[in-house]
Amino acid sequence: METKRIYLDYTATTPLDPQVLDAMLPYFDNTFGNASSVHSYGREAKAALEESREKIARAMGARSSEVVFTSGGTESDNYALFGVAVANSDKKRNHLVISSTEHHAVLHAADALAKSGFELTIVSVDSEGFIRPDELKGAVRDDTLLVSIIHANNEIGTIQNIREIADIVHEKGALFHTDAVQSFAKVEFNVVESDVDLASITAHKIYGPKGIGALYVRRGIELEPMFHGGSQERNRRPGTESVPLIVGFAKAAEIAVGEMQSETARLMRLNALMRKRISENVSGAIPNSPDHDALPNILNVSIDSREMEIDGEALIINMDLEGIAVTSGSACSSGSLQPSHVIKALGRDDATTKATVRFSFGRFTTEAEIVKAADVLAGIVARAGKRR
Ligand SMILES: Cc1ncc(COP(=O)(O)O)c(C=O)c1O
Incomplete structure (x- = not known):
């Protein structure tokens, strides 16, 4: 199937x-x-x-x-x-x-x-x-x-x-x-x-x-x-x-302007739900997105290399294999994965930066999808990560 x-x-x-x-x-x-x-x-x-x-x-x-x-x-x-x-x-x-x-x-x-x-x-x-x-x-x-x-x-x-x-x-x-x-x-x-x-x-x-x-x-x-x-x-x-x-x-x-108020409120609810679910279930997860003065539709999360060892590339590939389309904390440049300059600018080390997932949602995203994506991430980190 x-x-x-x-x-x-x-x-x-x-x-x-x-x-x-x-x-x-x-x-x-x-x-x-x-x-x-x-x-x-x-x-x-x-x-x-x-x-x-x-x-x-x-x-x-x-x-x-x-x-x-x-x-x-x-x-x-x-x-x-x-x-x-x-x-x-x-x-x-x-x-x-x-x-x-x-x-x-x-x-x-x-x-x-x-x-x-x-x-x-x-x-x-x-x-x-x-x-x-x-x-x-x-x-x-x-x-x-x-x-x-x-x-x-x-x-x-x-x-x-x-x-x-x-x-x-x-x-x-x-x-x-x-x-x-x-x-x-x-x-x-x-x-x-x-x-x-x-x-x-x-x-x-x-x-x-x-x-x-x-x-x-x-x-x-x-x-x-x-x-x-x-x-x-x-x-x-x-x-x-x-x-x-x-x-x-x-x-x-x-x-978009006409829907801005209602859409913002809905996206903020989805964001809070995902943030809570990830913080409760994903070992070593640290949010990179602020919880104030931020876009309602982005939640960027890293797996802290000091707590969990996990390969950033494997993380994204596994998310994709499980049907979740997200972006990683690395950009493909000349065939190799380069850690994101944005995540590095926050002071994260290279391994943590690479173990980063950006969830971003919108008009057609449902609560069930948010829950599923958070649970898939939790499962992958539990399987592929090694606790330090
Ligand atoms: C902040 C920001 N600036 C510029 C761009 C580039 O826009 P476009 O894809 O329309 O060239 C993007 C798209 O990824 C973006 O997110």
């Missing part, structure tokens, strides 16, 4: 909401025009494009003219960092600040800028993944151009106080970018209240299609485009806009 699979990797991606698919279908079919064309086909596409831009803007408190559509979170992050850096490369600000728990799209973009002559400071986080305001204050200088700090962390769920961070950054006259890919339309995120200058978002984390995202660019901010071509997206991002994906993104955002 085939094992019933349980998907607990909503942070990696979410299934497309059927209502989103329905909203997109006409734009693959009858309404196929190029939004830049002046004839009626083009005008229809353009109307859908601008209506969608308005919805996305509304979902984060922005003006629609401040929303630039991109191919996703990775492009938005790269555009924020390179766009600001290149536009300012002849000025006296030459210093960038990021945190040690950024997504690779920010981390590697910042590394690339450091190689091309920018000075880079990476601030650390505390044992729950929070930025220390005093450390950040010390890191931001008079010559700092841009600070990029992730809003909600994709591995552990920690939500930074981005308003406080923005105030620290702006006091020195620098710009503030936040990667809001995991927070947008899931928890409160308002660009005006949080006073951010740039923010990255993407559709496929909120039951929208893959391959579409946006960068919020506060009015008046200079950005050098990464690509060169036509004048789409107010000369910021050339290329024919994918109207079906953009319509899907807007629909997904609208649904």
Whole structure:
């Protein structure tokens, strides 16, 4: 008999909401025009494009003219960092600040800028993944151009106080970018209240299609485009806009914002249930996700190597064999498993970092699935682990 699979990797991606698919279908079919064309086909596409831009803007408190559509979170992050850096490369600000728990799209973009002559400071986080305001204050200088700090962390769920961070950054006259890919339309995120200058978002984390995202660019901010071509997206991002994906993104955002309150409450209950079950039944389990100021849908857990010896790879393979789809604390890089930089940043040793499981749940997750996944983890650790 085939094992019933349980998907607990909503942070990696979410299934497309059927209502989103329905909203997109006409734009693959009858309404196929190029939004830049002046004839009626083009005008229809353009109307859908601008209506969608308005919805996305509304979902984060922005003006629609401040929303630039991109191919996703990775492009938005790269555009924020390179766009600001290149536009300012002849000025006296030459210093960038990021945190040690950024997504690779920010981390590697910042590394690339450091190689091309920018000075880079990476601030650390505390044992729950929070930025220390005093450390950040010390890191931001008079010559700092841009600070990029992730809003909600994709591995552990920690939500930074981005308003406080923005105030620290702006006091020195620098710009503030936040990667809001995991927070947008899931928890409160308002660009005006949080006073951010740039923010990255993407559709496929909120039951929208893959391959579409946006960068919020506060009015008046200079950005050098990464690509060169036509004048789409107010000369910021050339290329024919994918109207079906953009319509899907807007629909997904609208649904997610509408459900945010009830969904958050439900996910918090599931999270608390899983946390309790794991702490009671899984030997050596230590949570990496804070129990406050965190995304409701992530529970990241390590098996403490000081208590239990267990191979991280075996842990994930066994979870998969038992039908539970989760992410591990390692990323596959050039064929070998590298311990997650986020879990290491919390101060965990390599063995503990590798023995990490990220459960992330969402709209279609049930209580029974949460209980089953926690019990499967308990069984695997009991079988494959060796008590120290
Ligand atoms: C925090 C964060 N930033 C950026 C990205 C990249 O987004 P995309 O997959 O849309 O390129 C992801 C996706 O994993 C993410 O979780």
